[in-house]
Amino acid sequence: MDKEISKKSLTGKFYFYSIRANKYFFSLILIICMILSFSCFNNGIEEPDETDPFIVDVNLDYSQLAKSLFISAKVTDPQGWEDIDSVYFYLYRKDPVSAAMEAIFLYGNLNDDGPPQDIIKRDDVYSYLVDSSMISDNEGFYRVTVQAFDSAGNTSDIVSDTEEVKQNSPPVIYLLEAPDSFEKGDTLIFRIRATDLDGLDDIVAITYSVRLPDGNINADQTFQMRDDGEFGDEHKDDGIFTIYQPTNKESKLQELFTFYFVAKDYCGALSDTITVPVSNPGVTITHPNLTETFHYGDTLTIEWESAYISKLKLEYTMNSNGSPPSFENIADNVSASQGSYDWIIPSVSSSEFCKIRVSDNQQLSRYDLSDNPFSIKP
Numbered sequence: 001m002d003k004e005i006s007k008k009s010l011t012g013k014f015y016f017y018s019i020r021a022n023k024y025f026f027s028l029i030l031i032i033c034m035i036l037s038f039s040c041f042n043n044g045i046e047e048p049d050e051t052d053p054f055i056v057d058v059n060l061d062y063s064q065l066a067k068s069l070f071i072s073a074k075v076t077d078p079q080g081w082e083d084i085d086s087v088y089f090y091l092y093r094k095d096p097v098s099a100a101m102e103a104i105f106l107y108g109n110l111n112d113d114g115p116p117q118d119i120i121k122r123d124d125v126y127s128y129l130v131d132s133s134m135i136s137d138n139e140g141f142y143r144v145t146v147q148a149f150d151s152a153g154n155t156s157d158i159v160s161d162t163e164e165v166k167q168n169s170p171p172v173i174y175l176l177e178a179p180d181s182f183e184k185g186d187t188l189i190f191r192i193r194a195t196d197l198d199g200l201d202d203i204v205a206i207t208y209s210v211r212l213p214d215g216n217i218n219a220d221q222t223f224q225m226r227d228d229g230e231f232g233d234e235h236k237d238d239g240i241f242t243i244y245q246p247t248n249k250e251s252k253l254q255e256l257f258t259f260y261f262v263a264k265d266y267c268g269a270l271s272d273t274i275t276v277p278v279s280n281p282g283v284t285i286t287h288p289n290l291t292e293t294f295h296y297g298d299t300l301t302i303e304w305e306s307a308y309i310s311k312l313k314l315e316y317t318m319n320s321n322g323s324p325p326s327f328e329n330i331a332d333n334v335s336a337s338q339g340s341y342d343w344i345i346p347s348v349s350s351s352e353f354c355k356i357r358v359s360d361n362q363q364l365s366r367y368d369l370s371d372n373p374f375s376i377k378p
Contacts, residue, residue: 053077053084053148053156060144060161064168064267067132073110073146073159074125081112085149087126092143096166102143106130110146139166169197170269173206173261176240181279181308183366185249189232192225192241192274194263206241206263213255213280213307225261247280252368254282255307281308282366283336283358289371296347296378304358304368306336311361314341318351320373325355333361350377 056074063070071091077083087110094102110128114121117129142163148156177191196202209219225243229236232244257278263271287303294300302314314330330343352375359367 050078051150051152052154053150055146055148055156055159058144058146058159058161060142060163062135062142062163062165067135069130069135069142069163069165071110071128071130071144071146072125073127073148075148075156076124077148077150079150081122081124083150083152085151087111087146087148089128089144089146091130092145093138093140094143096140096164102141105138105142106134135165137167140164168265168267168269171196171203171263171265171271173263173271173274175261175274175276178259178276179278181281182247184247184251184254184280184282186247188245188247188278190225190243190245190259190261190276192261194227194239194241194271196263196265198265200237200239202265202267204264204266206261208243208259208261211258211260213253213257252284254280254284254305256280279308281360281363282306283309283312283360283368285356285358285368285370288356288374291372291374293375293377294345295376296345298345300343300345301340302330302343302356302358303340304336305339309336309360309362309366312336313359313361313364314343315357315359316343316354317357318348318354318376320353320355320369322353327357330356345376347378348376351375 054076056076058073059071061070061072062068069091071089073087073089075084075087089107089110090104091106092102093105094100108128110126111118112122112124112126118127119125142165143160144162145158145160147158172195174193175190176193177189179186179188182188190208192206194200194203194206206225207221208223208225209217211217225241226233227237227239227241231242233242234240257280259276259278261274261276283304283306285302285304287301304312306312311332312334313332314334315327316330317325317327319325331341334341353373354376355373356370357367
């Protein structure tokens with residue numbers, strides 16, 4: 001019986017240790033699986049599936065103003081920009097007339113090192129500037145191909161872009177409306193049609209200047225015509241430019257005013273100049289204009305300058321401070337071309353507010369009044 005008990009005891013202990021061993025075994029297997037799983041997970045991060053450099057975008061841009069081509073390509077690499085070994089380009093050209101065969105025009109490396117060939121250093125945009133000394137007048141169709149290489153010899157796909165290089169077409173302008181003459185104080189209306197082979201949007205402005213009768217040029221950057229449908233322009237963006245130009249009613253200038261109109265595009269090309277002469281009939285007193293004193297019987301020489309007037313009417317007032325002043329006649333139908341008239345001052349009442357008025361005998365609204373009053377005394 002004692003042997004049987006001992007046998008049972010040994011059997012129980014063996015069973016207990018077997019279960020315990022199995023638990024350790026399964027725990028060990030679980031730990032090994034976790035390690036392997038973690039290792040696989042880490043490898044997925046550190047070793048990417050994609051290793052080739054990648055070209056996001058390629059652009060070939062022509063500047064008519066600078067006469068240059070600018071090549072740019074945005075390039076990325078899974079291992080970082082340090083892994084990019086080079087970004088190579090081929091630039092091809094074909095003649096715009098035949099447009100059949102293309103030939104290599106230039107090849108080399110784009111860079112991301114900053115000016116002068118690149119714009120911003122280390123921005124992942126690789127560039128090359130083909131300047132005007134190379135482009136010059138080489139019109140035609142250009143095509144660029146770009147491919148990136150990394151340090152391990154991996155390559156990107158080849159990406160391309162095209163651009164046309166052509167000479168800039170200057171604007172062309174036509175006069176539609178302009179006055180032949182004007183009276184002082186009038187508002188002058190000019191209308192000009194403008195066209196451009198590169199499109200109406202290529203026109204920056206139509207500017208104008210004025211040559212005054214005294215020879216001076218009146219010009220300002222604000223002297224621009226409008227095509228915005230405002231301030232007298234009838235229709236916005238229709239290619240008809242308008243300007244309403246006021247004139248000075250008190251101006252001492254008369255004769256010929258010459259207006260010059262020219263259109264400019266974004267490349268700085270200018271149209272031919274349209275010259276518009278506009279006459280301004282008028283008369284200007286040159287003497288007397290100062291504060292002087294004259295006496296009865298004195299000879300006062302009245303002097304003037306005139307334009308586009310044949311006969312003049314001469315008058316004087318002794319109450320120029322009146323509202324309105326009253327005028328007395330000196331002479332009618334005086335030839336404007338003679339330029340002066342000797343007036344013998346009559347015996348009239350004294351006054352310190354005397355002035356001379358000279359008018360167009362046919363249109364009295366054309367006149368000038370002496371600037372300052374003079375005195376008449378016995």
